[in-house]
Amino acid sequence: xxxxKQIEAVRNSFRADLDSFSNEEKIINELQVKYFGRKGLIAxxxxxxxxxxxxxxxxxxxxxxxxxxxxxxxFEAKVKSTxxxxxxxxxxxxxxxxxxxxxxxxxxxxxxxTLDQMKExxxxxxxxxxxxxxxxxxxxxxxxxxxxxxxxxxDMQDTFFVDQSTVLRTHTSNVQIHLMENxxxxxxxxxxxxxxxxxxxxxxxxxxxxxxxxxxxxxNVSFADLKGTVDYFLRKMFGESVKSRFRPSYFPFTEPSxxxxxxxxxxxxxxxxxxCGMVDPNVFKSVGYDPEIWHGFAFGFGVDRIAMLKYKIDxxxxxxxxxxxxxxxx
Ligand code: PHE
Numbered sequence: 280x281x282x283x284k285q286i287e288a289v290r291n292s293f294r295a296d297l298d299s300f301s302n303e304e305k306i307i308n309e310l311q312v313k314y315f316g317r318k319g320l321i322a323x324x325x326x327x328x329x330x331x332x333x334x335x336x337x338x339x340x341x342x343x344x345x346x347x348x349x350x351x352x353x354f355e356a357k358v359k360s361t362x363x364x365x366x367x368x369x370x371x372x373x374x375x376x377x378x379x380x381x382x383x384x385x386x387x388x389x390x391x392x393t394l395d396q397m398k399e400x401x402x403x404x405x406x407x408x409x410x411x412x413x414x415x416x417x418x419x420x421x422x423x424x425x426x427x428x429x430x431x432x433x434d435m436q437d438t439f440f441v442d443q444s445t446v447l448r449t450h451t452s453n454v455q456i457h458l459m460e461n462x463x464x465x466x467x468x469x470x471x472x473x474x475x476x477x478x479x480x481x482x483x484x485x486x487x488x489x490x491x492x493x494x495x496x497x498x499n500v501s502f503a504d505l506k507g508t509v510d511y512f513l514r515k516m517f518g519e520s521v522k523s524r525f526r527p528s529y530f531p532f533t534e535p536s537x538x539x540x541x542x543x544x545x546x547x548x549x550x551x552x553x554x555c556g557m558v559d560p561n562v563f564k565s566v567g568y569d570p571e572i573w574h575g576f577a578f579g580f581g582v583d584r585i586a587m588l589k590y591k592i593d594x595x596x597x598x599x600x601x602x603x604x605x606x607x608x609x
Pocket of ligand 1: 449450451452492530533536553554555556577578579580
């Protein structure tokens with residue numbers, strides 16, 4: 280154990296002893312001897328000064344002197360305070376029938392609960408969890424994901440621009456690019472986070488929402504793996520009887536692409552909760568992965584939608600109003 284640690288240990292053990300201190304002569308004497316005696320713990324530390332390199336000796340010497348001074352003051356104060364208590368002998372009257380203080384207890388936001396549960400489900404099948412920037416450049420949010428400049432697909436995502444080449448990310452797919460730029464394949468990542476879109480606000484659209492991105496890159500990854508993974512997740516999240524459907528779709532960065540809907544019993548309608556597909560070879564090229572060797576799938580779950588289904592909440596806006604009456608129900 281280093282000398283610093285030993286000093287720390289003496290200090291900690293002293294404090295622990297003081298915490299459980301009781302004012303009896305025997306105990307006071309014991310502690311006196313244990314810490315301040317000729318063969319006590321503090322003397323023991325002074326003993327060891329001889330093994331300390333010469334240039335550090337003055338410094339440690341000073342430290343130990345201070346320690347001894349401080350602890351003995353604390354010790355005296357403790358003995359004094361407990362002695363006075365018992366000598367005044369004035370027992371405080373406590374009325375046990377008075378109501379106690381109520382400590383307001385917070386709760387975990389339902390979105391956070393959903394994110395936590397999603398992370399657990401995917402961690403159990405070998406996904407790592409990663410994060411990326413919410414303010415990003417055009418390259419990571421669009422270009423490297425196979426959205427060429429002026430491509431109409433950019434319109435699919437109503438973007439908040441910070442300046443001409445900087446955006447509030449419209450999806451967590453930007454982190455796919457960051458991950459692949461920084462790590463060699465194979466990869467298996469889950470990326471929870473906030474995303475921003477300049478959309479008309481309604482019960483199922485808000486300017487801010489949450490996604491959980493998944494990226495799986497390896498040799499021989501197939502669409503069947505993607506489907507199995509999504510199905511597995513849905514059954515874990517919503518139970519074996521969950522009703523879902525895959526629909527063909529389009530995203531510039533996946534080919535083929537699909538969307539998955541879940542049946543919303545309360546509204547009697549399908550609700551889209553995830554976009555997914557096989558990573559487009561152009562995406563691999565833009566991060567320097569060889570698309571002849573590596574294949575992959577990606578997905579992006581809409582977390583707010585999942586939370587709405589799970590907790591039977593009809594309006595996405597409730598998540599963002601910070602109304603305690605709503606939040607304390609979870
Ligand atoms: N980024 C897409 C969206 O926000 C979802 C998605 C992620 C689609 C990954 C395919 C693969 O709509």
